[in-house]
Amino acid sequence: MSRFGKSLHQRWDEDDESDDDDLLILAGLIEGSKRNKRKKNFRGSLPGRHSVRRGILGGHDGIFRDYFADPCIYNNKHFRRRFWMSKTLFLRIVAAVESHDDYFRQKPNAVGALGASPIQKSIAAVRMLAYDVSADFLDDYVRLGESTIIECLKYFVKAIVEVFNEQYLRAPNAEDTARFMAINHARGWPGMLGSIDCMHWKWDKCPTAWRGAYTGHKDGPTMILEAVASQDLWIWHAFFDLPGSLNDVNVLRRSPLFQSLTSGTAPELEYIVNGNKYNIGYYLADGIYPPWATFVKAFHSPQGNKKTYFTRAQQAARKDVERAFGVLQSRFTMVRGPARLWSKEDLWYIMQCCVLLHNMIVEDEREEPDDFNYHQEPNGIRVLKPKDYERRDPLLLNDFLKIHEEIEDRSSHERLRDDLVEHLWARYSAR
Structure with missing residues (x-):
């Protein structure tokens, strides 16, 4: 190639390189202009955020x-x-x-x-x-x-x-058990430990991948609180964080409600209803709960005056837990409205905290009548501390299975309910 042609080719290369440099410089100027514009709005830790001097x-x-x-x-x-x-x-x-x-x-x-x-x-x-x-x-x-x-x-x-x-969220000890058994005996329910039910809390920020597991008969995804409450609205048992697609029986199967009873650490008690002796306390429950010896349910279609009166009395006394849920939600509106946090752990702590604060308020505002002795032992009722708690291994399989059989005994459930029907009717007739 001639000397003239070679120098011309070099000049074309130099022009291309200069054009690239000009483009890079222009891009840099544009980016710098954008940064300057953003810099004008910089007032805090992030661009565009104004620093507030709150005092x-x-x-x-x-x-x-x-x-x-x-x-x-x-x-x-x-x-x-x-x-x-x-x-x-x-x-x-x-x-x-x-x-x-x-x-x-x-x-x-x-x-x-x-x-x-x-x-x-x-x-x-x-x-x-x-x-x-x-x-x-x-x-x-x-x-x-x-x-x-x-x-x-x-x-x-x-x-x-x-x-x-x-x-404030412990299992009832012997003194606690004697206290509310005395109260319930005066109400006409000897051996009653409280009433049980479940409450749903809507989870507004439930991840999309979990919505199917947390959506049940309620509108939208929810989380379930299982609770046991007494007449004074004290919540003795709170089990929370299961998905809303479960029903009350599914929650009960996963609940530690009877853990102290199956491990032998629950207070020993005896009470007499209609002349028959029982040694396991019971909870008032609605119709979905299983017919166990630890639950007393109303009749689905009561026949006769005795069963009709028993059904009305059971439904009225079972409202203790419904009232507790209502007061809990009115005091702490956060657990009544949809939960707006993402973490399940945060929601668990919030629900537990609200239950604890609720119990602390109940204790602080409790007004006990001077003429009622909560520590009295009514006729036929005996509450003792567990005798063998120090020497019994709670993991013994035979004892564990035996207690579970007693808890889930359907014949004991029916016999106890029939005795309570007669007991309540006798109280009603004696008025």
Whole structure:
């Protein structure tokens, strides 16, 4: 190739390279212009987010002036109506969670400014539970950000469960059993331990892949709470997190309700109904539950005055657990409306926390009549502590199977129900 042609080819290559460089420079300028535009809106930790100077200490001062100062703006009656508990109980809860979890202690941040107080964090969590409001709705009162309020809720419910679970959601001991057996004996139900039923909690944020497993006869996916309640609305047993596609019998088969009875750690009791002696307490249940010795159900189609009266009395007494569900949902609206969290673990802690707070409120507001002795032993009723708890192995197969046979004995169920029919009719006739 000639010298002239070779130099011309080189110039074409150089022009191509310069064009590529120009394109790269132009792309860089365009990207830089976009960054500059985004930079103008940068006001916080993320592009486009405005940094809010909330005044966290001012939020604490406002709460303190409203409810805890002397004198305060809103009295104890206002506090009870807005938080569903007394001020004394609330301060006791705040002290307990603060001593249990370092998260609730007021600490300085990186620049030395004090953060939120334990009262601020606890009020944010309790108001979310009580009113089922969004975290952003509480920002202008407690002066905490949305993510911080959600974090407070998760830490609060976990601390409540870890601190109070053994005390306020325990299996009934001998004293507890004697107490509500005496109450139920006075109501006409000797040997009754409470009433049992299930409640559904709608899960709004259920993952799509799980919706089929969690959808049953209710509208949309739900999770089930199995509970046993007494007349004073105390919830003695709470089993939660099973999918809503199950019915009450499926939940019962997975429930630890009879764990203390099968392991030999339940209090020993004896009571007499219509002249016959029984040594296993029972729960009032609706028609779906199996005909076991531990359940007393109403007649589906009662015939005669005795069975008709028994059915009405059983349905009236069984409303104890329905009333407990109603009060639980009215106190904590979060468990009445759809659950808007993604994690099953978070929902479990929220439900357990609400049940524990419910029992704490029941204990705090319980008014016992002075003329009734809850520790009395009515005629024919005896409650003792388990004698062989220290030396019996609860995993012995023969004892385990024997107790299960006694629990699921259909003939004992029918015999007990017939005796209760006669017992209640005799009480009704004696009036």
